[in-house]
Amino acid sequence: MIRRMLGVLARRSILLLVGLAMTLLVLISLGGMSSSVFVAETVQGSASAINVAGSLRRLTHRIASLVVADAGDGQGASPRVAEAIRSFEEQLVHPALIRVLERAPDGLFAATYRGVEASWQLSLRPRFDSILAHGPPPTADNIQAMLVDVDAYVDQLNTLVAVLEHDTETRIQDLGRILAVAIGLTLMVMAAVLVLLHRMLHQPLNDLLGKANRIAGGDFSARAEYTGRNELGRVGTAFNLMAGELSKLYRDLEARVDAKTAELQRSNRSLELLYHAIARLYHSPAAPEAYTATLRDIEQLIGLRGSQACIEPRHDGPAAVMASTFGPCAERAADATGAELACARCRGDARPWSYESEGDHDLLRVPLRDSERRYGMLRLALAPGQRLEGWQRQLVEALSQHIGMALGAARRSEQERLLALQEERSVIARELHDSLAQALSYMKIQVALLQPMVGDPARATEAGATLADLREGINAAYRQLRELLVSFRLKMTGDFPELLHAAVEEYAAKGKLELVLETRLADCPLGPNQEVHVLHIIREALSNMVRHAQARHAWVRLNCDPGGRLTVDVEDDGVGLGEAAVDTRHHHGLAIMRERARSLGGSIELGPRPGGGTRLRLRFAAGANTVHAEPVMFGGVA
Secondary structure (H helix, E strand, O other): OHHHHHHHHHHHOHHHHHHHHHHHHHHHHHHHHHHHHHHHHHHHOHHHHHHHHHHHHHHHHHHHHHHHHHHHOOOOOOHHHHHHHHHHHHHHOOHHHHHHHHHOOOOHHHHHHHHHHHHHHHHHHHHHHHHHOOOOOOOHHHHHHHHHHHHHHHHHHHHHHHHHHHHHHHHHHHHHHHHHHHHHHHHHHHHHHHHHHHHHHHHHHHHHHHHHHHHHOOOOOOOOOOOOOOHHHHHHHHHHHHHHHHHHHHHHHHHHHHHHHHHHHHHHHHHHHHHHHHHHHHHOOOOHHHHHHHHHHHHHHHOOOEEEEEEOOOOOOOOEEEEEOOOOOOOOEEOOOOOOEEOHHHOOOOOOOOEEEEOOEEEEEEEEEOOOOEEEEEEEEEOOOOOOOHHHHHHHHHHHHHHHHHHHHHHHHHHHHHHHHHHHHHHHHHHHHHHHHHHHHHHHHHHHHHHHHHOOHHHHHHHHHHHHHHHHHHHHHHHHHHHHHHHHHOOOOOOHHHHHHHHHHHHHHHHOOEEEEEEEOOOOOOOHHHHHHHHHHHHHHHHHHHHHOOOOEEEEEEEEOOOOEEEEEEEEOOOOOOHHHHOOOOOHHHHHHHHHHHHOOOEEEEEEOOOOOEEEEEEEEOOOOOOOOOOEEEOOOO
């Protein structure tokens, strides 16, 4: 019955079952402890009562022995007998006996006690009182009768003690039975609760743990078997709902992962397409093959029916098809030679990023432009009703921007080549004007002066001097022409230090002298234009030194100071400048060097070298930090 009741409770609430079981155990414990305390309280005075009852026997025998002793002496009752009687009567009403009596007024002990008390008051006490009275000593018959009464009274006292002992043993046995019942009930309740907890708690928990491990392993089909109205039953129901939701979420997550994977794959393909397209357009921004390959890649990735890149003309006229996968255009226009075909619809008159139906496909026009201007239109053919997705639109937009930037870069490169060609022509014209043109003008004047002297014999000496000047001018012009040809044919192959080493080695071999090169340029970078001008100035200075200085040692030093200014010194230990250096009418090299220095934003100083010789110094703004480099010597031992 208890198990059935506990089972009903467990099906409703495990906590209620545990609470009820704890309550029952507490009640049983309290009942057992209360009964034990009660029995212990009832037994508590029994030992004292037994001792007191035993002392009554001893006192009775003592009174009798005192009376017999006094009778043997031939005297009457002594005060000792009276004292013994008083002690007996005090013990007869001892509190221990009274408590036992009051505990069970109608019990066997009470009846026996009253009998003992009545025998004392009615039989034994009067006999002792008669002996205590003053008179002749008691006779032998009186003594014998007293002893018989004492024995009978002691038997009553023995009965009283036996009743006390029996009552105490009975109560101790009752205490044992109460404790046994309490222990038995406790064990029964605990066994029933343990069985129910095993069935209602342990087994469901193991089942939940096993299902949780299966879900942790990825098996979302696991479901708890134990469900019901109690706590674990509701947990099982919630677990099953959670497992269902997890299964649904996992399926959704797998679908999202697949979608993200596909998106990443598309992004990777898009990035790869952009990378290859940018690489092609960077290396060949004007090659139609690069644009055709890019269009094929975008068609394959997006799924287009065709594509076309058209370039707007710089002037009025039809647009030019730069790359196309459509095949021949429907509308064609040809120039007089028939060598170039263009599509009239490639003009950018249509609204960009608009879809229009054209034949058996829909056409999307995307402008090709950079940050400055528009260069043409990208025409994409899609299936009827097909529209670009977001990522496809972004890819096409990025690709069109890169194509526009490549077209802009190609046009800027073309313009830069034209500007470079014009600048180079201007440099050649300026240097020809500064050298050969002036020399030829001088020789033209000399020829004009010589012409009237040829037919006059008197001016033969003057004519010879003029012819000598003319010869010197022709030689100077020829030398300047050679220098210009060397300068114009100079190839900037290799980096700047290598070119410096090559120039120093060349002039060290020509002049058969020791030439020391010192460079401190590691953190002082030069632009390409600066490198060209510095190299030309150094070569011109070395050429003049080899021709005029008659030096045995020379030094070329390039030093970048902390202020970011580059100083170039070309020194020698030759004959020095002298007065002839003041006349620079025919020294066009120095003028060209000064012109180059001005183009660098610097200046050239030409003067004597401390210790003898000549020093040419060039200064202009260049790099930053100075890094020491060991000198390198050419044409001699370092």
